[in-house]
Amino acid sequence: MLTRRIQGQKGVQGIIIVNSEGIPVKTTLDNSSTVQYAGLIHQLVMKARSTVRDIDPQNDLTFLRVRSKKNEIMIAPDKDYFLIVIQNPSD
Amino acid sequence: MEIVHVYTKDREEFGRQCLLSDRPAELLLDVLPDQNLASNFIQRSHRDQAVQAGRQVSEHQVNTERFESDSCGINHVEGGWPKDINPLDMEQTIRFRKKAEKDESYLNSIPQLGSVAEHCGRQNNAVDIYQEPFDGWEEVEESPEPPSAKTINIFRDPNEVKRTVTGLSWHPDGGRKLAAAYSCLDFQKASRDMSLDSYIWDVENPNRPELTLKPASPLVCLDYNPKDPHTLVGGSYNGQIVYWDTRRGSQPVELSSVEHSHRDPVYKIIWLQSKTGTDAFSASTDGQVLWWDVRRLSEPTERLVLDPTREGNLDRALGAISLEFEATMPTKFMVGTEQGLVVSCNRKAKTPTEKIVCTYDGHHGPVYALQRNPFFPKNFLTVGDWTARIWSEDIKESSIMCTKYQMSYLTDACWSPVRPSVFFTLKMDGMLDVWDILFKQSDPTLSLKVCDRALYSLRVQDNGRLVACGSQQGETTLLEICSELSTLQKNEKSLLAAMFERETKREKILEARQREIRLKERSRSEQSREEEIGREDGEDDPDQLIARAERDFYNQVEAELKRREMREEEALRVSHSCSLISSHFHLRASLSGRCIHCGSPGQVHTKHAGLHLSPTHLSSSDQRMFSNIHQVSFHVL
Numbered sequence: 001m002l003t004r005r006i007q008g009q010k011g012v013q014g015i016i017i018v019n020s021e022g023i024p025v026k027t028t029l030d031n032s033s034t035v036q037y038a039g040l041i042h043q044l045v046m047k048a049r050s051t052v053r054d055i056d057p058q059n060d061l062t063f064l065r066v067r068s069k070k071n072e073i074m075i076a077p078d079k080d081y082f083l084i085v086i087q088n089p090s091d
Numbered sequence: 092m093e094i095v096h097v098y099t100k101d102r103e104e105f106g107r108q109c110l111l112s113d114r115p116a117e118l119l120l121d122v123l124p125d126q127n128l129a130s131n132f133i134q135r136s137h138r139d140q141a142v143q144a145g146r147q148v149s150e151h152q153v154n155t156e157r158f159e160s161d162s163c164g165i166n167h168v169e170g171g172w173p174k175d176i177n178p179l180d181m182e183q184t185i186r187f188r189k190k191a192e193k194d195e196s197y198l199n200s201i202p203q204l205g206s207v208a209e210h211c212g213r214q215n216n217a218v219d220i221y222q223e224p225f226d227g228w229e230e231v232e233e234s235p236e237p238p239s240a241k242t243i244n245i246f247r248d249p250n251e252v253k254r255t256v257t258g259l260s261w262h263p264d265g266g267r268k269l270a271a272a273y274s275c276l277d278f279q280k281a282s283r284d285m286s287l288d289s290y291i292w293d294v295e296n297p298n299r300p301e302l303t304l305k306p307a308s309p310l311v312c313l314d315y316n317p318k319d320p321h322t323l324v325g326g327s328y329n330g331q332i333v334y335w336d337t338r339r340g341s342q343p344v345e346l347s348s349v350e351h352s353h354r355d356p357v358y359k360i361i362w363l364q365s366k367t368g369t370d371a372f373s374a375s376t377d378g379q380v381l382w383w384d385v386r387r388l389s390e391p392t393e394r395l396v397l398d399p400t401r402e403g404n405l406d407r408a409l410g411a412i413s414l415e416f417e418a419t420m421p422t423k424f425m426v427g428t429e430q431g432l433v434v435s436c437n438r439k440a441k442t443p444t445e446k447i448v449c450t451y452d453g454h455h456g457p458v459y460a461l462q463r464n465p466f467f468p469k470n471f472l473t474v475g476d477w478t479a480r481i482w483s484e485d486i487k488e489s490s491i492m493c494t495k496y497q498m499s500y501l502t503d504a505c506w507s508p509v510r511p512s513v514f515f516t517l518k519m520d521g522m523l524d525v526w527d528i529l530f531k532q533s534d535p536t537l538s539l540k541v542c543d544r545a546l547y548s549l550r551v552q553d554n555g556r557l558v559a560c561g562s563q564q565g566e567t568t569l570l571e572i573c574s575e576l577s578t579l580q581k582n583e584k585s586l587l588a589a590m591f592e593r594e595t596k597r598e599k600i601l602e603a604r605q606r607e608i609r610l611k612e613r614s615r616s617e618q619s620r621e622e623e624i625g626r627e628d629g630e631d632d633p634d635q636l637i638a639r640a641e642r643d644f645y646n647q648v649e650a651e652l653k654r655r656e657m658r659e660e661e662a663l664r665v666s667h668s669c670s671l672i673s674s675h676f677h678l679r680a681s682l683s684g685r686c687i688h689c690g691s692p693g694q695v696h697t698k699h700a701g702l703h704l705s706p707t708h709l710s711s712s713d714q715r716m717f718s719n720i721h722q723v724s725f726h727v728l
Binding site: 021 | 196
């Protein structure tokens, strides 16, 4: 369904859906990477969200992109879940 | 005792207004102090108490315990699973996951999130985010900034008694570790409680050495094996060679036997290029250079005595202070000696006499450092006394380039491994000099004061940017050199090659001239010697000898007489011409003052001049003078 559509895009390496407790609910990557991403990104999102909120309490985090040398991690946060997409740069 | 107050008021007076009046004080009760009660109490001593309105503060220093942090990875374990679900059980987790997917909020939020993510993903695909926009443009030449170097770290000897850092060696793999050898080289200054340890430091952590090496006697030098970065070999103060494997801990794996080792501290030890990668050679001031195979340190594999007369005589051997070995020329090596000579040797020579190829007489004092230029192996750098010199292998008489005499003694030097024209020198006043001979030859390009004490050892890391120098107080300072001095400039190699060529040629010409002059001298002295020999040939006949002696004597006497007459004539002519110019009064006056003896008309004997004149020698003017003199003399007499 939706994950298939996103995964069909060019360069997408994997998709992970994590719930508010940090459990990966749906994933297309292998277990160990999933667990690692879920754990680390959860903390990052919490930190980013609190940062945005501290600066302006009316504000909230809508999207987070982490671009690195090898790929890009895109995180879409929500109240209970967040969606992580790992994409490779287009060459 | 109860004190009771009674207020009375007549009934008829209720409701009447109060009329207050003054009344003097009335003593109701007076309780006198009872002295007996005082015995129940103890009187306290007086105490001075200062009272101040200001806030009281006190100064207190706190040094927190050093927090030792260690980096290590963390293995993330899955968490957050509810209590009833076992995370290792696949079935339960799958079931849980499936249930979560059916959740309403899930179904609501995921499409939203999905669309946002999709949008950004498409964005990425539209624009190449990792594209280099200015790829094709030329690199703009930055304006040259003055050369500089920055201290990154200082590694201090953790022991109480500080020892000198006498040897340094970088880890061959990337240079993240630095091995430092500590010892006290001052004669008999090593105290009993001086620690024997040497350390391997991790460049990132200056607080604590990564590994301690515990030899039996302090190490003077050490070297990492370039082929196997876990092994090290070190030379110690008592002459033994020690071999470590860092995987096996601090204790040496093997020690060479005392009988077969050096008899003096081992000043330098270097690994050799060999198939097995286990060969090393060491040099010491006892005059020997020994080759070792580290698998069997009980005995050296080869021995060379540094005797300049090539006889292998240990008494006449020169003490070695530095060694040089270049991996690109494995059969040759050079030794720097205490006497200031640099000896070039060939390892593969058949007889011991051929081992020593030639010597270069360089310095007035010990040659503390010796290294070939990594780009031009024919030229090498030596440091000793107060100068640093660059030599060419072909010119044996003198160095091709020399720095001027510095203010303090030079202790160590090495070439930069990336720039052929840059070398570093250390001085006893704690200065590190960086010389760039293409830029300036008379002075160092950069001069840094690293510390107040003398610096003893120097090592440049293979990337050319990091330099470690060790001082007398056990501090190893790690410096980063600015990028100009550690990146290869264009044309550098060709310019430097041209410079070396030019200097070599100059020296050759000078040498040739010297030789010519010497030859001429020699031939002249030989000629004179031949004449003497020729004269001494006719010594057989004594009569002839006597006759010859007589002849010589008379010749000499005659020559002397003639010379004297010439001189007299000259003198007279000079004096007469003088008086003629002035007036003959002068002469008369001088003559009248003396006793003049007029003998025969042809002779005037003037005592004061002591001349013996005869008229034949006089010119016409003189004769006239003569007649004047006659008159005068008569007058006086």
